[in-house]
Amino acid sequence: MPRTEEQYKDIREQRRAIIKDTAMEMFAEKGFAGTSISSIAKKAGISKGLMYNYFTNKEDLIKTIILDGFNIVVEVFDANKDGKLTREELIFFVKETSNILKANVSFWRLYFIVMMQADVIKLIENEFMDFLMPLLTTLIKYFENQGVENPEAHARLLGATLDGISLNYVVDPEHFPIDEVTDLIIDKFLK
Amino acid sequence: MPRTEEQYKDIREQRRAIIKDTAMEMFAEKGFAGTSISSIAKKAGISKGLMYNYFTNKEDLIKTIILDGFNIVVEVFDANKDGKLTREELIFFVKETSNILKANVSFWRLYFIVMMQADVIKLIENEFMDFLMPLLTTLIKYFENQGVENPEAHARLLGATLDGISLNYVVDPEHFPIDEVTDLIIDKFLK
Amino acid sequence: MPRTEEQYKDIREQRRAIIKDTAMEMFAEKGFAGTSISSIAKKAGISKGLMYNYFTNKEDLIKTIILDGFNIVVEVFDANKDGKLTREELIFFVKETSNILKANVSFWRLYFIVMMQADVIKLIENEFMDFLMPLLTTLIKYFENQGVENPEAHARLLGATLDGISLNYVVDPEHFPIDEVTDLIIDKFLK
Amino acid sequence: MPRTEEQYKDIREQRRAIIKDTAMEMFAEKGFAGTSISSIAKKAGISKGLMYNYFTNKEDLIKTIILDGFNIVVEVFDANKDGKLTREELIFFVKETSNILKANVSFWRLYFIVMMQADVIKLIENEFMDFLMPLLTTLIKYFENQGVENPEAHARLLGATLDGISLNYVVDPEHFPIDEVTDLIIDKFLK
DNA sequence: GATGAATGAGTATTCATTCAT
């Protein structure tokens, strides 16, 4: 009996996930340019040719991986999509950032490593900005409403700080005191 | 008659400088793996073959560049070598960080990119840690002396924040308001 | 649908044979170092890249060719694998050498020319010794059992003589009286 | 005081000799293609550019070396030019072969390597044959006078044996017992 | 859908040779 359309779709999606996971691991390990399509295929247990059935090319593969990560973040902050931010929402936002990191360190470790690569950044520059700017605008508005002197500097500093924390945690999750540091940010920025 | 030894030395040093500057710019622009030796040669106005007269290979070139910059950093923070930090010294430290970044964006861009690449990290891992750990220790001591509740969290947060700022500035130097953000850090952490 | 495993195997074996034959001819004509991979590819009617699908590198190619020849010889002398040699076996051995040469002069002509090249010898030194030493040891034992005064010199001389005959025959098969010379060796060494 | 013309000529000739000796050693060690002009220059203690003042190019250098050696050989066997061979002369001939080999292994190593390369053979083929054929004829006559059944087979076998010995010795001069083997030939063929 | 053979442009690197000084 042939598989149902549903089953085929499931197989495809599982396989896509395997390819993406494998690729992310290898991109993190050897760099984007240093990882060949055929080595990913081999490790993922499929043929080279079949890779192109799932992703149109190498660029598509890395973009998909990166955008998947964006989407997770975007989804989490869905609550703020109205463009307005209360103090409580922002505190949630900050805490949630650390929770997401802690919940899946290994994924985000790879994610950061992959994202930092110059050639990768170049590929997703536009999408990255499309994702980042609304968040930044919302933050700036928040600090404006708080009546601080330099709202953009505040917003940029908070963003940069969250980047720095993520990076430090992800590089050395065992030693970086993420909970204390998170509390400290809230204390410094949001009290 | 051949040129004098002095003349040959001058030629070599000038050429080496041109190659390093050009390479750094391109590595920062396109990444290490994404920049070919021949494209550097072309941009530097010399032949591909001559590159190998000045650097034994691509790895030698990137290492030389990284270590050159590393020496600059070590020299700048030499003042803090006593291991004790006053508030004024720390403020100087923070400001100097942004000054160094601004003074040579393209180098620090490359520097960050390189530090993120797993296989390149291994090349200078040891030297990097030898440089970083004393700074962290000194920072922790500073916050201990300030009598804050969680000195390590403060030190880590400040370090992470400087990382995040550096990263954000380096990725988009035209838009990131580094001076305002720097003032804000001083205001938040060191007042 | 992909080809069957059988089909792929057939394709690979045919291609490998074509590449090896072409390479041997060119190595004999222009020397190992003087023959480029891409020129072999062109003459074999395939792309440069495909060469590396069949042989991991140039060294692998020459080694495969040389070891193919060893294996033919080893197989023929399989009968002597017990390490003991009767006079009859040794006579068979000597006669078989000339028979093998006569049966495929053109192959062995190329083979000798390729084998004589210093850079080639260097690459297969170990394998060559692994192949040669057992034969030599067996020969020495034979002459020991015959009670001659200097068994190693006898064994070496017989080996060198067979080399010289092969070389002379292969260089000029039409004029070199291989049968008479073979009979003479048997007469001189094995009576 | 400037050097005399004579002195300049002496210096040139000494330098040419040094270059040739150095080159021969390196060609024998690493093969012709595997030895770079600049490595010869470095080992000979002169600049790369000056090499071209002494030899018009790499081919000129190898040809000069080969023809030099060829002249040595012709000179040594001049004594046998009368076409008649006594047993004592033939024994001297055989012994002299091994003496010449032993006296300059690295040259003969190179010489054999070069003779094996098809395109180089064509350069000196004629001179080589002019030298070899009379020797063969003389040998055949010798065995005729000895009253052996098949004089040509004897002459060919002796020639081939000397070739084989030369080859084996030159390939592995440290282990090949050339003196014992030489004595054995004399014993087998010339007693 | 699936395979892996096949392509060709691209990469780092080497080296004989030239040339300004």
Add this chain to the structure above:
DNA sequence: AATGAATGAATACTCATTCAT
């Protein structure tokens, strides 16, 4: 005569991508 910087063509090898089956 002497130097070594400079060139550029050539080489081994890689890899994203295509395609016949």
